[in-house]
Amino acid sequence: MSSLSESSRNTRTTRDGYTLEPDRTDLAVRVTDLKITYKTTFEKRPTLKQAVVRFGRGTRTVHTVEALKGISFDVKNGTTMGVIGANGAGKSTLLRALAGILPPTSGHIETWGKASTMLALGVGFNNALTGRENIILGGLATGLSKKEVRLRAQEVGEWAEGGTDPFVDRPMRTYSSGQSARVGFSVGVHMDPDILMVDEALSTGDAGFRERAAAKLEELRARSRAMFFVSHGLASVRELCDECIWLDHGRLMMRGHPDEVTAAYLEFLKVKNSEQNSEEV
Numbered sequence: 001m002s003s004l005s006e007s008s009r010n011t012r013t014t015r016d017g018y019t020l021e022p023d024r025t026d027l028a029v030r031v032t033d034l035k036i037t038y039k040t041t042f043e044k045r046p047t048l049k050q051a052v053v054r055f056g057r058g059t060r061t062v063h064t065v066e067a068l069k070g071i072s073f074d075v076k077n078g079t080t081m082g083v084i085g086a087n088g089a090g091k092s093t094l095l096r097a098l099a100g101i102l103p104p105t106s107g108h109i110e111t112w113g114k115a116s117t118m119l120a121l122g123v124g125f126n127n128a129l130t131g132r133e134n135i136i137l138g139g140l141a142t143g144l145s146k147k148e149v150r151l152r153a154q155e156v157g158e159w160a161e162g163g164t165d166p167f168v169d170r171p172m173r174t175y176s177s178g179q180s181a182r183v184g185f186s187v188g189v190h191m192d193p194d195i196l197m198v199d200e201a202l203s204t205g206d207a208g209f210r211e212r213a214a215a216k217l218e219e220l221r222a223r224s225r226a227m228f229f230v231s232h233g234l235a236s237v238r239e240l241c242d243e244c245i246w247l248d249h250g251r252l253m254m255r256g257h258p259d260e261v262t263a264a265y266l267e268f269l270k271v272k273n274s275e276q277n278s279e280e281v
């Protein structure tokens with residue numbers, strides 16, 4: 001078979017005609033000009049005058065947030081990528097998009113392997129169901145078969161409880177935030193992900209859980225193709241990650257070694273804070 005027909009056979013094309021790269025062994029993720037815009041429609045409460053004129057109806061307002069404004073980067077196999085930036089910078093949005101939970105408004109995401117995320121990131125739990133039922137739904141969402149999910153639900157539940165009071169058979173609406181986070185984390189790490197997204201996982205849960213979570217992440221890091229680690233803890237990013245990207249207001253500000261990127265981010269914050277302080281003076 002000629003190399004031309006071989007390569008055309010491997011070519012993947014999206015519905016909008018974008019040609020994705022054929023199978024590669026060196027890359028885990030490629031993001032090309034990714035834009036994500038949230039549109040929220042809400043009803044404004046009418047003023048008394050408007051209420052009279054519009055027979056009590058409010059006005060519908062559309063609020064638009066450009067959470068990611070066209071970012072591009074690729075991630076090599078074996079990388080642990082830190083994602084840093086201020087509140088609202090777009091970090092969770094990026095992770096949700098990489099995990100396939102949020103479709104791009106425009107641009108493209110290519111992943112080589114199965115991406116898995118903590119449920120807390122946005123798939124969302126059904127709070128009326130028990131932890132165990134949510135574990136089963138989460139497993140099915142990551143593409144595992146019913147049989148595989150049933151087999152693993154016990155292990156995932158036990159890991160989440162970690163010797164504390166048994167809670168996985170209670171409805172999730174009765175959980176503390178730490179207990180919910182434990183279930184989300186346990187689902188994410190037990191579904192054999194090739195690409196794992198970790199969003200502030202180490203900041204939830206008690207000290208015992210944090211220690212077990214850190215050990216689990218270390219174990220997965222060795223097995224997975226890539227890991228994304230969103231954190232405000234810059235020391236953890238420097239310790240855990242090989243590379244780092246910094247987002248600000250939906251833009252990619254810098255990508256590089258975690259030491260350099262976290263230092264540039266801190267410098268940026270210092271300048272910004274001193275500007276704000278001088279404005280206040």
Ligand SMILES: Nc1ncnc2c1ncn2[C@@H]1O[C@H](COP(=O)(O)OP(=O)(O)OP(=O)(O)O)[C@@H](O)[C@H]1O
Nearest residue numbers: 038040065067085086087088089090091092093094
């Ligand atoms: N479901 C949503 N609907 C509308 N706007 C949203 C939604 N989710 C996030 N946003 C907005 O998108 C922007 C990016 O949010 P995102 O959660 O990605 O930020 P982040 O960097 O993860 O922040 P943090 O550090 O606070 O977790 C913010 O302005 C936020 O208000």
